[in-house]
Amino acid sequence: MTLSVSIVDPRVDAEPSGWADFRRRANLHPVWDYPLLRAEAWTARNPPVLAVLRDRTRVVAALSVMVCRTWREQRFAPPPRERTRRLRPRWAEVYLPLLSGCPAAVFHESLDVAARRDGLRLFERELARHLGPGLLGVVYRAMTDDLVAVLDGPGRISRRIDPTAVLRNRWTRFADWQDTLSPALRRRMAEIAADDTVEVSTATGRTDLDAHELAVLLNAHRARQDQRAWQEGQRSRLAGLHLDTRSPVSAAYLDLLVRRPDVTTRVYRDRAGRLLALNTMLDNPVSPALGHWADLPVGAGGRPGLYLDCYAHCVRQVIERGRPELTAGRTLLDSKAALGFGRRELSTVAVPRPVMGR
Known part of the structure; x- marks a missing residue:
């Protein structure tokens, strides 16, 4: 070689x-x-x-x-x-x-x-x-x-x-995954799905979205996460917030991303059309990934628990497409464990x- x-x-x-x-x-x-x-x-x-x-x-x-x-x-x-x-x-x-x-x-x-x-x-x-x-x-x-x-x-x-969350697909039907959840989680997901004050749209190759609107929500969500992590002291010195080298996600980048046929974008809005939450899922033959997630705080008009609906939708896609696993990032690991996610070191x-x- x-x-x-x-x-x-x-x-x-x-x-x-x-x-x-x-x-x-x-x-x-x-x-x-x-x-x-x-x-x-x-x-x-x-x-x-x-x-x-x-x-x-x-x-x-x-x-x-x-x-x-x-x-x-x-x-x-x-x-x-x-x-x-x-x-x-x-x-x-x-x-x-x-x-x-x-x-x-x-x-x-x-x-x-x-x-x-x-x-x-x-x-x-x-x-x-x-x-x-x-x-x-x-x-x-x-x-x-x-x-x-x-x-x-x-x-x-x-x-x-911090490890990353990984759900290994062992189901052939979405309902089989749902059966592994606690009764309380299933009830909560059903309540969220039944909320007629929230409008949900999901598609690949999207050209109907305002990328600036997405970027504003996403970067505000990230800023809240960083502030919370700093306050709780969850980051090590090697990967600490003072060494956070990321840049804000630009509207130009998101505009290209959501137009791709291998990216599914799920958007939540209230009846007035206000953006409440968004998710991008990056498809992959081996390991699809939950890409971006952002939501509006409840105190600012957001809805609690929308992330549960987001994860359920991503799991459904993985099962229906026969993908081996789903990765879902390095935050909220305990919440993801309740949904069946394990950890990859x-x-x-x-x-x-x-x-x-x-």
Whole structure:
């Protein structure tokens, strides 16, 4: 096997040859689509670059990498290429901020453990060269145990973070899943479904939605989550709020996302048409994911418990489409456990600059 790596900036570089074929072969989620990566990069404070590993000419692995800067710098990223000419400190994060429960390092199944380890070291050396002497190191967020095993080594720091919720599909009928729920949960779901003050619309490839309206609700919901997590002290120092490198989700990005045929968007409104809640579900042959969820607080006119209806709808799709599992992010784990979700362990691995590539 002859491995090589290239790093491309979706804002200015053309889609790598063979990328669409690799996305299909590796069963990647829609967030890896190159036009979506480009939209994310143009509106992010810490824009992603894409590292592509090849065996000769065929793409066999990829990493989505956020290039992060100090908080003293401007809100949006510098122009393309500019950061590679600067000596200012920065670090890199292998991370999918829009799908935080899934690793941002993916390999085709043909690569064995040794090849994956070699590929990651090769990536680190190329990343150091690409970003220059200001690079402090790379942080691999939300890595599954199999990836931690190939990332492990002297000088590398690994720490458990909140796991992600996973529902393993063992049913052939939606009613069979419902039968596993407690009577109280079933009654609550029936009450929510019977509420005629809430109008629900669900479809793929949606062109009828105002992406700005979606973005406002989503970013307000995220801000409340971050504030709650800070107050409760639930984040570790390694993945703490003070190191939250995500950017607000832009309307431009959401507009592209909800138009896709492999994304189902479910929207809840009151009788006056006010947006109460939204959900995006990212389809995938192996592991569909509950993408975005946001709702209006009850004190501001929202409805309690709409997330239960959202999860039930996603589970129904997984069962009816015969998908092996559904992933649902790293929050509300106890609530998801009541719906039958288990947990998949995740870790963050920090690699200081002197250790990179070794």
